Amino acid sequence: MTTAAFTAQLATSLQGPYPAPEAVAIAALVTETLLGLNPLQRRMQATVPVPAEVAARLPELQARLLAHEPVQYVLGTAHFAGMDLEVSPATLIPRPETEELAQLIAQEQAGRAGLTVLDVGTGSGCLALAVAQALRPARTVAVDISGEALAVARRNAARYAPEAEFQQLDILATTPDIVPGTLDVLVSNPPYVRASERAQMRDNVLAWEPATALFVPDADPLLFYKRLAELARVLLRPAGTVYLEINEALGAETAALFAETDFAAVRVLNDFFGRVRFVRATRL
Numbered sequence: 001m002t003t004a005a006f007t008a009q010l011a012t013s014l015q016g017p018y019p020a021p022e023a024v025a026i027a028a029l030v031t032e033t034l035l036g037l038n039p040l041q042r043r044m045q046a047t048v049p050v051p052a053e054v055a056a057r058l059p060e061l062q063a064r065l066l067a068h069e070p071v072q073y074v075l076g077t078a079h080f081a082g083m084d085l086e087v088s089p090a091t092l093i094p095r096p097e098t099e100e101l102a103q104l105i106a107q108e109q110a111g112r113a114g115l116t117v118l119d120v121g122t123g124s125g126c127l128a129l130a131v132a133q134a135l136r137p138a139r140t141v142a143v144d145i146s147g148e149a150l151a152v153a154r155r156n157a158a159r160y161a162p163e164a165e166f167q168q169l170d171i172l173a174t175t176p177d178i179v180p181g182t183l184d185v186l187v188s189n190p191p192y193v194r195a196s197e198r199a200q201m202r203d204n205v206l207a208w209e210p211a212t213a214l215f216v217p218d219a220d221p222l223l224f225y226k227r228l229a230e231l232a233r234v235l236l237r238p239a240g241t242v243y244l245e246i247n248e249a250l251g252a253e254t255a256a257l258f259a260e261t262d263f264a265a266v267r268v269l270n271d272f273f274g275r276v277r278f279v280r281a282t283r284l
Helices: 003-014 020-035 039-044 058-066 071-075 096-109 126-134 147-160 195-200 203-208 223-235 248-259
Strands: 077-080 083-086 115-120 138-144 165-168 183-188 236-245 263-270 276-283
Touching: 003 020, 003 058, 020 039, 020 071, 058 071, 071 077, 077 126, 083 126, 083 147, 096 126, 096 183, 096 236, 096 276, 115 126, 115 223, 126 138, 126 147, 126 183, 138 147, 147 165, 183 223, 223 236, 223 248, 223 276, 248 263, 248 276
Parallel strands: 115 138, 115 183, 138 165, 183 236
Antiparallel strands: 077 083, 236 276, 263 276
16 A cells, blocks of 8 residues: 555545545645655655555554544644644643744743743643743743643653653642742643533544543633632732633633733734634733
């Protein structure tokens, strides 16, 4: 079986459950990842035989993808900010919008050495590691409630930012081990999807990604942002900055938590799709 045939057979088998363009994109990603190719190399090697051990995996790959398991979990890896990160059902799959948040921090904080950065709810470590790479040398602390997620994040850090520190804690009940008034950057992509919004989400997200990293009760949708505002007031030094990914329906409400006191330059920002996605604020 050639590279082209392997890709085509997988794409064809996925059509129906997936729209045709998505099926083709998934099949191409699987082929490239398993064979260590980029898109151009995959096309140039279209007639090259696929190794037997890769071809033998085709039925298993088809079965898992047809069960709507996200391709990133099937492959065990997701691309983010130039890194190939390990992911598992214990971690959210990093999104392009979150990569935008990392880019914003890198742009605004560039050239400042010796910063202290806190990432709350690190999951795979994607934000913490992207920021750590961009702002070296910096002290980067990443926290999460899940020991399984932190195990994944630590393995990713071993490849991309060995200096990163990790703490397992419940952020709603515990304060990270950082001296008050010494933090320069607080970043978080916390749970923010309201339970009532489940119906709008795709089955592959609902069935596979960790609910504790996604959902908040309708009665208190800003639960984590209220706590993050408290932490920012305590931990950030003057002129320190908080960067948050948010629920697009709650931009004004989230910003208000910071605009009331102790913060300036509170802004609600859109992502590249034009959706409300981030809040940024500076500690007075």
